Amino acid sequence: MKRALSAIAVVAVICLVGSLAFAQDAANGEKTFKAKCVACHGADAAGKPAMKSPSIKGKTADDIQKVISTSAKHASLKSLKADEVKELAAYLATLK
Numbered sequence: 001m002k003r004a005l006s007a008i009a010v011v012a013v014i015c016l017v018g019s020l021a022f023a024q025d026a027a028n029g030e031k032t033f034k035a036k037c038v039a040c041h042g043a044d045a046a047g048k049p050a051m052k053s054p055s056i057k058g059k060t061a062d063d064i065q066k067v068i069s070t071s072a073k074h075a076s077l078k079s080l081k082a083d084e085v086k087e088l089a090a091y092l093a094t095l096k
């Protein structure tokens with residue numbers, strides 16, 4: 001019984017650390033988003049018809065990486081690091 005309880009405690013701690021790490025990623029991603037994406041995709045990432053930019057809510061790191069490497073509109077974003085892309089995706093996942 002004691003063992004089961006400590007196993008549960010270990011899992012709980014792992015989950016807590018995991019969700020804190022995700023929250024930190026999302027907070028960093030929000031900063032990058034506000035600095036580099038807001039102008040075209042809008043404050044809530046819903047897209048701007050005037051800029052012909054789509055909503056990017058919930059886009060994954062793969063989606064972002066792909067657009068950065070293929071779209072001329074995103075040529076200035078090629079310097080984003082893999083970590084920054086991951087953080088952006090964590091932030092976009094919080095927007096629904």
Ligand code: HEC
Pocket residue numbers: 032033036037038039040041051052053054055056059063064067071072073074077088
């Ligand atoms: C200069 C304006 C501009 C900026 C800055 C910009 N985007 Fe975009 N984005 C667009 C446009 C326009 C499209 C539509 C497809 C295209 O032209 O590439 C697009 C498409 C996308 C798509 C693909 C969406 C889909 O449905 O296929 C993603 C993902 C994306 N942008 C992410 C980002 C992220 C993340 C940033 C900031 C790091 C960013 N964009 C900054 C204009 C911009």
